[in-house]
Amino acid sequence: MEHLIGAGCSEKVIAHARAVAWVATEYTDDEVVDRSLIICGALLHDIGRSESHSLDHAIIGGDICRERGLPEEIARIVERHLGAGQTAEEYLQLGLLPRDCMPVTLPEKIVAHADNLVKGNGEIHIEERMIKILDLPKNKRRRTYRLALEMELFRR
Template sequence: MREEDCIALLRRAGCSEGVIAHCRAVRDLALTYASDGLVDRDLVAAGALLHDIGRGATHEIRHAEVGGALCRSFGLDEAIVAIVERHIGGGLTADECSLLGLLPRDCMPQTLEEKIVAHADNLVKGTRVIVMEERMMHAIALPRRQRKRICRLGLEMELFR
């Protein structure tokens, strides 16, 4: 998917220019992790650009679920939908989703592309790239298992940089 097409979908979904700028910054960082031949760079770029498409409707945690539904309604590939739905922190289990009032389904990033986008999003605050230590300071209120998951994802993804 071309960048222009992704940006048009973000605008169609009601995303602000700030959200679009964040998505571009996440895309730029994500591509630095996508140099390995095993990674689909086009999928990483499109998924990163669209990861927050649900923020056109809500800025709550359910933006990932809303974004996935939007992507499906736009007829996008399920690989992009999965990136959008699984980009929260280090991922959410079905039980965690249920406890948060989301559909009870596994939203753990599984593919390299999903993991790269989730990790890049963890390291972009607004449009500013932050270090893992700062990310963990922002995550201090999260349950311990979710903080550990964010750390493990970061360690795994740093191998691709």
């Protein structure tokens, strides 16, 4: 929490981060899962909201983690947590620097999925998330649902 507080994150962002970390723990019972890495990444996933509440907060957050000397695995979890990830082309279309921010590793996927299952500081069902993203392009909706199906294999 000290990194979030030190970066200037609001209590609302910190409460959300705690909720995401709590949901993420539901996916950490398998021996192939690095529980501490996932919890740390989940707690820090929105650190970029200390500077922006736009889509660029994920990239900003990854950069903040690197500036603070945190492990690269944490920085990648933070910058790859949006929905089911963002391609470099999708960021470019949004007028942002093109950076491939697709979750690849299991911790990256678990944190992205856990974030999809939290609204504010409360857990929601994937069906509710899917309804909330109906306005997104079909490929992004599919990606989000496929990520959910893949991650449910690890749920306690």
